Amino acid sequence: MPPFVDPANVSCPKCETTNPKEIVYGLPSVEMNNAATEGVIALGGFVTSDDSPVYECRSCGHAFGELGELGEF
Ligand SMILES: [Zn+2]
Numbered sequence: 001m002p003p004f005v006d007p008a009n010v011s012c013p014k015c016e017t018t019n020p021k022e023i024v025y026g027l028p029s030v031e032m033n034n035a036a037t038e039g040v041i042a043l044g045g046f047v048t049s050d051d052s053p054v055y056e057c058r059s060c061g062h063a064f065g066e067l068g069e070l071g072e073f
Pocket of ligand 1: 012013014015016017057058059060061062
């Protein structure tokens with residue numbers, strides 16, 4: 001099992017900007033909507049698969065990473 005990865009240590013494969021937004025899947029709570037509005041996270045919607053992206057770059061908007069790489073979700 002891979003350890004939890006701090007987004008501050010993750011860099012965009014396209015532009016190398018670090019600290020991407022984490023993409024959160026499922027029905028968004030009020031807190032999640034607020035966090036998305038503030039740009040803390042990105043909402044990914046309801047449908048996920050092993051190749052759904054995990055992070056969204058704050059700089060270029062590129063979505064990257066795969067849920068499948070993180071093990072169980
Ligand atoms: Zn980027």
